[in-house]
Amino acid sequence: MSAKKTPCDECRERKRRCTYDKPCQRCIKFNISCVYTIQTSPADEEYLQQIKLLEEVDQLHCQLDSIQQEMVSLHLASPLTEEVSSPSTTFSNESISTVSSYSPLSAYATVPSSINGHYNSNNSNNSNNSDSNNSNNSDTNSDTRIVKRQRTQQGLEAMIQRDTPNSNWTLTVSKGNLIIRTDINTYAELMDYFCKSVGSVEMNNVIHCSVNDISTNRKDALSSILQVFVWKRYGKSRFKTITYGFHRKCYNIRDNSTDNWALVTQQNDASTTLQLLHTYLCCCHLDHLAIHVPTFLKLLVRLDVMQSPAVLALCAVACTSTCHHIIQTLPPSANLNVYGRFYFEQARELAMDNFDEPSLEIFATFVLMAFYKLLLQQTDESQRYGDMAERIAVILAEQSLGDEAKVLFERLEMQLFHILAVSHLSNHKHGVGGHQSDRPPLDRRILNLFHGASDLLQPTCDDTDQEKRHILLKNYVHQLNKECHNTAHQAPSEDTVNYVGIVGHMVEMAMRRWYAALPDSFRLDIPLFDSFRRSNNTTTATTIAAMEAAPDVIPFLATLTVYNEYMMMAKAHICKTPDDLETRESIAAYWKANNGDIDFDYVCAQWGRKWSHRLAKLEDFMKKKRLDQYYDNKANGKDDDNDVDDPRKCEQQIITALLESGYAGFDDPAAEISVTVALNTIQLLQYIRQVYPCHYNQRAALNAWHILWRATKFGFGDRATLHANLVCCLDMVREEFNRIPYKAILVNYVAKMEQELDDLYS
Template structure:
């Protein structure tokens, strides 16, 4: 009820909140009239300090009791671990032995059993004596106390007061250690077997290292060709000494005489190359907004070769491993035609060098991509720096502010896409006259029909939509910058699996490990944002699916990226098992839950034990099967393979078996001997590294600490299945779906695993000595060899080598011959002469 305090009535809470007069009843008249609850707040005195201290003491006491209970449980567990037998079990066992001894009869046929029975009695008596010693030792240490100090330290109070007493305890502990093992620090093998940490083994990277060195050989060859061509060039005659610096390109090309004949034979060749790019390679890597590109650089131009962007894109397309280009440009003229368009783009853009615009940035970027595809890293780096500087200016001026939402009409359907029919030579002759004034027949026709139906939009909305397209294209060009920088990083051995160059003079280009630091920092500052394009309303379904495919592949890369940096680049060989499990769980969460069903293949396709025919049949019956879903699935299984790849059991090869096939030698003989000397030096320093243990296994010494853990067996099984799945998916992609390019990193990762499981150069004795039979059967080895050969066919059909990749082509041709020789096969499953032009 309400109380009166110094002549003042204390109201109820309802009246007090609404500042109404209260009658101080229970309930008061107002609350009774309104039918609400009437309650009063009773003032409570604050707690006294002594009460607060008492409550804190009680809480601390409860925590202490919990800790003491935990300590008692720990002591009990330690006691059970240290005592091999319990007293009750020993007593029951002794009583059983005595009763069986009294009832035992000594017949001739049971003499052996009687002897074994006596041996069991003797061992039991020995164990009983050891147990009694243990309990006597336990009584000696029962008065010891373990105390925790306030500063967090731990102290043990014993009853040892003299050296004699200390010696007595030490002797008792020595006798006890003979029967009960002392708990000591875990070894590397116990860590691997116990599940806390996994030991990272040396990756088997024969194919990947060979590909890297073959590319370096191509770079050296290209640099040598440039030096020879520069030295053989004749100086201009003296009559042309006072020529103007900027010549017309027609005069320059006529004086050089290097114009390919296909330029004169076919009209609008640049337009056909651009259409071929947007019909094929653009869907593999979306770096443009198609409508904005055509509006800015194609439509309304009478001479497309006067556009530096069109010339630069045409030159880059000729080196992008696209088989559609071969429909109208012969393979032997592609390099010459690429140089023709590159020179044109360089000449036209040189006239507007100081003008920072979208046109100049795209031109220099695709000139850098052209040089990257031709394996000329120094030229690619030079043009990329110019493009980055222009991009920085545009990011601070023209494209500083993001656009508003698009104002596209809801009734406007996306424009039709260019199919393969638009880039064939049969349709070129019929569309030549139309493309001169209207380069894009499909888009222009669609635009004219829609303009007659829809009302004309205001100019403001047109400007906003144009800025939206330009801004989105400016963002998407980030993928082109990424491709150039990744190529330079790959040449500098800064991506993927590190390759140690033990001999600096061999297989090392002049620009290796000489990357411009300021350029690298500038690129990281400008392009710090991730490549994540957004589909626009005017884009086709194929383009939208290609954009979403890039997004989902990026989600997978963001999951496994930190794991690869930790496992592949860290110096420590101990990897937490929880880290592996968490990454694998996140990877499965992304693929099976975050990626929509429309981009996922049916799980029944990847059922264990099905044949290749059944696998292909299920893929064809799945309505979601296309290039995008197959690419995402291949990336998922390749990532799962790469997670467990470092933890597979190490196959120890002897020096003799390693030289039976040259493909299996990691480097040349000198590098191999250098590594052996380095490992012996590390062993002499008493370091327990993974390389030293592997070398001891190669020399035939048995290592007792080597334990084949359950995690290694699981990693072996996962990598074996995933490698076969990746090869099947990529084979389906390049044969049935007709994709021009396959993801070669996924193929190389699976190929290395198959080469490892093939055990080439090892006979039955080597397999038995190395312990391979514990996790690989003869059928598994035979299947791995079959799929290793099929990788050659996948690469031949899914990758078109350009003219600058001759050494890479010869490297894989050598691998094919070595594989067939090792497998004792005379007939090649691929073409006899593996030329890129043959049998397409």
């Protein structure tokens, strides 16, 4: 007996004979939709319920396996105290081995997490301690131990408990009447709950994401695209900061002061060169960390110093550095630019005679010559000398160098990598062809340099104590960049309207954790993001005392690094003018009104050529995303026809979110904090210029200038205070540019800043 067939809805309503095809012939004839409604029987519902139960059983089996593996790892753990810390705030093994010999590693390794949970194994050595703990905590059950309890200055209390029978964890975070309690099964869930709980409490009355959602960020199209977009903006801001002053339009400007060339040749004897070398290496700036000083002096300095190409190249670098002690070494009428070119030409002549010799001396000479050209903003020539050094490095890496030579080679190789990265980046930024879309993609090694994939600088026993502290600071800064990079990728995208604010808040929290984790001698004893000044624009006594109590320049550099990183993050998403913010909203409305069908000629005429290029890039970005989604569906065995969302509607939502929530004005909390950070940066730079002039950071001053300039444009803050600090910042930048030997190619930038200030307060 054949099963009863069910006609389509249209034939059943019209009481017509149905052919039972899909679609049926009658629906095809009248061009109507053919829909079959099949009612499930009780047997069908029971079968579907069984399938759901089987899926739940499979999930329970997976969770059980995960718990069993975690229990095995707990039983196999060392009896010593173990540390539970956030993956984004702990050093890698390489980092720990790098800095362990020269710092109290235990103090640093256990601090980065806001709370470290400890547990003791059930062995005989710790039984007495556990008994005493249980007796001291009579209110605690016999099967539960409080692992860690910590109360912060803000009144936030966190407590981690461990239930011994089933090895489960309980995390309780309380602040006032708000109490968050979670049941933990694994360490991964523990830290995930903890980070989300603290983040929710710190957001005051605005909880930006679900605390109970233990999964990672949403993997929908909007989430992934927003993450890529925000990090690209963040990375672009950092790249621009690194290449400040690299103006291709000024490359044709050369210093033609050759009047004193003969005088320089006569006065430059071995004693002057050795004195210049000694002054440069004894200064506590960071540039000479490109070499290992004891090994360099032992292996590359000849008896006739004027025949040592590496020494002459290093002297050329010294004459173009920002060290204030160099000018005191040379005659009063000396022109540092001329002296630098003299030493460079002498080193080049000596090196070119043996340019194909794979020796450590020739390698060091080419690296320092590339560094010299990079300081002069001549990136094409710097890249050429860097490529020559890179070829020699490949040969030297295969040779068996001694221990001393290997240390110097590794330092020079790291400096070479940095030189090539900045040269490639600058050439890409000012690439030939006008628009960025016409330029070739960046080398992956360059991106790895700023994403934390490069090697850390390693101190040696021959380094001075000050050099070791500088190297440790570089490693800490490397960890800060890595944490900020990871944080920008972990921001949830459930709330697209406040997405930039959420990213700014998470980056701020990462910076606070990093700064609090530093040893006391590496940071200033001040609140990190609080203003240094009172309401009457006078510096607080606490700030002055903290600055005077600093042992050296390291705490200032660490604080300045945090401020500079925060300003780069904020600058990436703050519009330059209110008109720019309105333009983005208008373009978002135009995109929605036309359903993504953009008339680029109209956009170019209405909003300019730049916006036409930006929308073209967004369209290209969406095409790549659709292609990526297509291959992902094929790899997972999904059918494109099963997508329930309209692709055009989804794209419209994404583009609108990018245009509207990808940027912000000064009503955003991160933008408001950036103004305070910029004001603090200017005050720190003023102090550094007086006490540690060789460590003045021009890039931080330029970032502070841009933040305050945009705040004035938006009418945010006290106009008189902003004007006074802008004038102070301009004076510092102008004086520093006037002191730089190669100031002739940078004078246009100062003139541009002066014009911006005049237009702002005219």
